[in-house]
Amino acid sequence: MNRPIYLDHHATTPVDPRVVAAMAPWWTDDFGNPSSATHAYGWRAEAAVEEARERLAEAIGAADPREIVFTSGTTESDNLAIAGVLRAARGRRDHVVTCAIEHPAVLDTCRALEAEGFATTELPVAANGRVDPESVRDAIGERTALVSIGAANSEIGTLQPLAEIAAVCRESGVLFHSDAAQAVGKVPLDVRECGIDLLSFCAHKLYGPKGVGALYVRRGRPRVRIEPLLHGGGHERGLRPGTLPVPLCVGFAEAVSLCLDDLESEAARLRGLRQRLWDGLRERIPGVERNGDPDLRLPGSLNVSFPGVSSDALLPAVPGLALSTGSACASAGGEPSHVLRALGLSPERVRGAVRFGIGRGNDEAQIDAAVAQLAEAVAAQGGKSSPGLSRARGG
Numbered sequence: 495m496n497r498p499i500y501l502d503h504h505a506t507t508p509v510d511p512r513v514v515a516a517m518a519p520w521w522t523d524d525f526g527n528p529s530s531a532t533h534a535y536g537w538r539a540e541a542a543v544e545e546a547r548e549r550l551a552e553a554i555g556a557a558d559p560r561e562i563v564f565t566s567g568t569t570e571s572d573n574l575a576i577a578g579v580l581r582a583a584r585g586r587r588d589h590v591v592t593c594a595i596e597h598p599a600v601l602d603t604c605r606a607l608e609a610e611g612f613a614t615t616e617l618p619v620a621a622n623g624r625v626d627p628e629s630v631r632d633a634i635g636e637r638t639a640l641v642s643i644g645a646a647n648s649e650i651g652t653l654q655p656l657a658e659i660a661a662v663c664r665e666s667g668v669l670f671h672s673d674a675a676q677a678v679g680k681v682p683l684d685v686r687e688c689g690i691d692l693l694s695f696c697a698h699k700l701y702g703p704k705g706v707g708a709l710y711v712r713r714g715r716p717r718v719r720i721e722p723l724l725h726g727g728g729h730e731r732g733l734r735p736g737t738l739p740v741p742l743c744v745g746f747a748e749a750v751s752l753c754l755d756d757l758e759s760e761a762a763r764l765r766g767l768r769q770r771l772w773d774g775l776r777e778r779i780p781g782v783e784r785n786g787d788p789d790l791r792l793p794g795s796l797n798v799s800f801p802g803v804s805s806d807a808l809l810p811a812v813p814g815l816a817l818s819t820g821s822a823c824a825s826a827g828g829e830p831s832h833v834l835r836a837l838g839l840s841p842e843r844v845r846g847a848v849r850f851g852i853g854r855g856n857d858e859a860q861i862d863a864a865v866a867q868l869a870e871a872v873a874a875q876g877g878k879s880s881p882g883l884s885r886a887r888g889g
């Protein structure tokens with residue numbers, strides 16, 4: 495099959511064959527339950543999980559492997575962090591501060607908590623998608639339990655000033671959570687250097703398997719108290735009960751390690767491809783605009799608006815490319831991107847926006863092919879003429 499060129503690495507990534515190899519023995523030969531304390535099958539599985547935990551802790555600069563809680567993915571980690579902290583603070587504090595461009599895993603969790611009587615402040619962002627740390631300071635009140643600001647946005651790739659926001663939180667005596675699904679393994683991130691209390695991330699965004707994630711929960715003082723979402727056998731120190739998926743934990747750790755091995759060189763390569771893509775699009779498609787910050791962004795991320803076309807009509811016209819208009823979950827809902835709207839972009843610009851997620855499998859030839867296919871499709875849809883004319887044509 496002649497498959498489309500995959501340019502949607504923010505949605506998910508292929509599992510690296512080295513990760514598949516690392517996982518292999520843990521499905522069939524070493525299939526033990528890590529909680530089985532009475533025989534060698536259990537001991538071996540437990541040792542594998544603990545080694546994976548150590549490698550993940552090291553990857554994000556955590557002081558202690560016990561600070562890593564395995565989950566099913568970032569969505570669950572976000573829910574556990576936000577609902578867990580707020581519910582544990584009930585009666586003393588009942589307010590969470592987040593921002594308008596967060597992933598639905600954060601925003602919808604905050605909104606669901608409002609039904610339980612908690613309050614949310616959704617901070618606006620600047621036109622480049624950055625949160626102003628001073629706005630965080632202003633939003634924090636006596637009742638604030640948690641600030642949750644993502645490390646890197648999945649649609650526009652904008653990186654947030656995590657250390658500055660963390661410093662504001664620390665000064666105000668408020669916990670700081672960050673959804674780092676898009677950042678870990680792509681850009682340097684150290685929880686202790688940044689002063690992060692809780693960090694969500696997962697394997698499938700970094701060439702690891704789907705179905706496993708982690709929540710970093712800082713130990714020590716001031717204490718992070720979390721009420722678990724699930725109840726059961728007391729695994730993960732009572733924070734996340736359920737038998738651990740040993741192969742997925744092993745694969746997660748292997749995938750993160752591989753990303754960190756060549757983080758700098760791969761980031762430089764992706765930046766080069768992104769520049770090539772942007773240069774090609776600018777040259778071939780007059781009026782194309784870039785969304786988000788030009789520099790303070792994930793290396794493989796580019797979000798552009800094509801003038802006078804709707805991305806919903808454009809994407810089916812480029813079957814040779816696997817692209818998206820926004821986050822996989824949000825675009826499934828068919829709503830205009832809440833992220834792009836929060837940047838203050840015009841409805842036309844939001845309508846014509848396409849997200850490119852460049853990753854490990856991409857090369858220059860693919861980027862050039864993508865530019866050619868898009869230029870042809872935009873021209874065919876009238877996008878090269880003035881936006882006004884094509885808008886009228888499109889109805």
Ligand SMILES: Cc1ncc(COP(=O)(O)O)c(C=O)c1O
Nearest residue numbers: 567568569597599648673675696
């Ligand atoms: C920033 C961010 N948070 C959360 C998620 C959800 O992650 P998962 O699929 O691991 O639940 C994603 C994935 O789209 C994401 O990009």
